[in-house]
Amino acid sequence: MNFLPTLRELVKTFQAFDTYSGRHIRSLGLTTSQFDVIATLGNTQGMSCREIGEKTLMVKGTLTGVLDRLEKKGLLTRQEHPEDKRSFLIAMTPKGQALFEKVFPAHLQYLEAAFGPLGEETLLALEKQLKTLRRALEVSSQD
Numbered sequence: 001m002n003f004l005p006t007l008r009e010l011v012k013t014f015q016a017f018d019t020y021s022g023r024h025i026r027s028l029g030l031t032t033s034q035f036d037v038i039a040t041l042g043n044t045q046g047m048s049c050r051e052i053g054e055k056t057l058m059v060k061g062t063l064t065g066v067l068d069r070l071e072k073k074g075l076l077t078r079q080e081h082p083e084d085k086r087s088f089l090i091a092m093t094p095k096g097q098a099l100f101e102k103v104f105p106a107h108l109q110y111l112e113a114a115f116g117p118l119g120e121e122t123l124l125a126l127e128k129q130l131k132t133l134r135r136a137l138e139v140s141s142q143d
Contacts (some may be wrong), residue, residue, distance in 0.1 A: 010133075024110045028103045033058060033066045035103065038092070041076065042100030046091030048081055075099060 018032075025035045036056045041047060047055070053063050067090060070076045075096035078088040092100060115123065 020114060021107075021111065024107060025103075028106065030103065031066075033062065034070060035107070037063075037066055037070060038075065038096065038100050039104055039107075041090065041092050042097065042104055044091075046079075046089040048084065048087045049090060050087070052090060070096070 022032050025032050028035070030038070033056075036058070037052060040052055040055045049060070049063060049067070052058075052067075053060060056063065058066065067076065067078070071078065074093055076090055076092055078090055081087045081089045118126075
């Protein structure tokens, strides 16, 4: 079985998405990492660094730098975590929440232009196939 054409197409598809999405995010005055954190924290009461890292898939060093820059912009705060004194609770400031409410819907609308024409049936089929591939890779990585 020759899976290399599928693998190449998967990588090319991600690269095309990253280019398309990133262009719009940069036009909003953010990096993709900053947008990822803002999108993750928006409409929440806050999260620990570990939780943000798990949801954004950013490594600790990258995440720390992104959080530092967002904090300097006044978009988030770090407070002692009420349940774990060894960690911080990262939360959006009112300015950060306002930015989330502006950029998140705008970016979803931007993405709709690319995904919308595919139609619901195609999107559901793609989602199902991608889940199947992910599960196969997860099972194989446990061996």
